[in-house]
Amino acid sequence: MTATDKHTESKIFEAATEIFEEKGLAAARMQDIADRASINKALLHYYFRTKEKLFMAVFDKLAEKMFRKFASIFEEDMPFEEKIRYFFYEHMSFLEKNPKLPMFILTEVNRSPELLDKFLSMVNISNIKSKISADISGSLPEEAIPHLMVSIISLSVFPIVAKPILQGILSQAGIEYRQFIKERKQVAPDFIINAIRQYNVQTNNKPQK
């Protein structure tokens, strides 16, 4: 494989990434991809055989990108509250730069059980969970950890996934989306940390079912 081959192949791959990320498998057109890569449609098939195979290559890459960023943040070694703040800053900055990524993963994984399995096989959550477990040992009961993790992800990802709607509604209220997200990198971790602190304050009032 020559340098030129490599060049064309990666041009195609990048174009396909953009188109699939934007439109999803069903609505994406091979012609759109060829156009964006400034090459002929036949070349797509020369390099990737079928639309399906090209899509799979793109999905693998994007799924890995999505999960790696997420996991790597939790690998960092710092105190729990600081880690929460660090997570929101890093993760939301990442999502700002890749605003279509989470929606792409959600849509495709929803559509295809095969892709879901593929994605799940990348996610080894027990590692992360035990890290969090150690971090907050004592401040929260073990059973609360999955809920905490889901809350963190929800607060981080949803405002990006719902960007068009949120942007529209905010502008009705005279607020700029970009500014709102910027604030959120601070507001969301405050929110989480406050909730946990308060939980501790009232620990003995809570049923520990």
Next chain:
Amino acid sequence: MTATDKHTESKIFEAATEIFEEKGLAAARMQDIADRASINKALLHYYFRTKEKLFMAVFDKLAEKMFRKFASIFEEDMPFEEKIRYFFYEHMSFLEKNPKLPMFILTEVNRSPELLDKFLSMVNISNIKSKISADISGSLPEEAIPHLMVSIISLSVFPIVAKPILQGILSQAGIEYRQFIKERKQVAPDFIINAIRQYNVQTNNKPQK
């Protein structure tokens, strides 16, 4: 229009709702809809002219369903904390019964600016915002309200939108999705309320930019 017409038309409409909700516009096939309605493909066109028009009818209905439920809950007249709890219970129970609905709205609105406008025109948020405003007057600064609202929606909707992934990850940890969501109707409002209470405790430590 006879009773039979009405019957066929609504049979078609219901079938179309199911198919579009599940697959989205791009991947849905007129043949699938005809099959599910147990009628002939030509009849779809007789009643709705084109796929696009049929889709629009379905989208209108579903968008309205989604938003109406959301807004109606906040109309209720009760103390703020109770309302939060009531919201999560009602809204998440609704989403449990309509698990594909939020993903459908998000996907389609993302794809088409026209649908986004349609949806936004239904959403008159100022009403709800002023209600919340009155509720929590004093406990939170005015600027914090949009963030609070977005946090509420994120915590309520995201675990449903990400159902396949979440279900997969939870099962790795030996947790059942259904049970998790049930707990969440309690955990999520606790979380919100704790965060707000804590905010009040430390009000004077916070920068009020």
Next chain:
DNA sequence: GTCTATAGAAGGATAGAC
């Protein structure tokens, strides 16, 4: 109003020249 048959368009895939 409902069906069968088919037109017509769109899109994925391949053949074959260069």
Next chain:
DNA sequence: GTCTATCCTTCTATAGAC
């Protein structure tokens, strides 16, 4: 390796009989 031309399947849409 890259292009043009074309095949073939799939899908929306319509014509026309009943």
